[in-house]
């Protein structure tokens with residue numbers, strides 16, 4: 031008798047961030063995995079990184095509920111600010127698998143001979159998460175995620191800002207906010223001796239999922255006409271995504 035192996039049931043993956051950052055991380059997921067994704071970018075409430083912990087917890091609970099209502103069955107928190115401040119509360123509140131971008135540290139050994147520096151939002155740095163887990167020095171970059179949302183990926187505005195916060199010398203630089211990897215070429219140019227680590231690149235090499243092809247349904251809680259261009263600039267093909275606005279979120 032011939033045994034036929036049927037494909038497992040396909041599930042919808044839910045990804046969330048305050049905006050663009052999670053779409054930057056999703057590119058890393060897509061390098062190793064496939065599947066259909068529903069994505070929430072909570073533009074209406076960004077920057078999450080400037081908010082107190084209690085607000086980050088309640089906004090992220092609302093965002094996870096939205097994704098579950100859309101049919102997501104496994105959640106990926108691709109926002110360091112949420113993962114560093116609210117992962118435990120989200121896991122105790124919702125009965126589905128929830129992964130946090132901060133879990134990349136399980137797959138990373140910091141070097142003994144070099145200083146580790148992490149840049150992130152104020153709320154991520156104030157949580158102390160990376161300072162504790164990687165013995166890193168934490169530098170808040172409160173303006174950076176919003177500059178990237180405004181389209182400053184490679185110009186003098188963001189160059190001057192980075193130059194003002196990044197130390198000189200040789201060290202490992204952790205990009206502790208999912209927005210930041212779009213700045214990698216610029217950081218290489220202004221700090222050529224620095225080794226840059228993107229948490230999403232490390233995490234999604236290990237956390238793999240198999241679905242059918244790739245498609246992302248992007249939901250934004252505030253309209254932003256720049257997003258179509260952003261998605262194309264990030265390398266998503268026109269037939270790999272759809273963009274939606276959630277009114278009254």
Ligand code: DGL
Pocket residue numbers: 047048049051052076077078079080108109110111112151154175206207208209
């Ligand atoms: N992308 C988010 C992160 O990884 C932060 C953006 C924000 O402050 O809203 O922390």
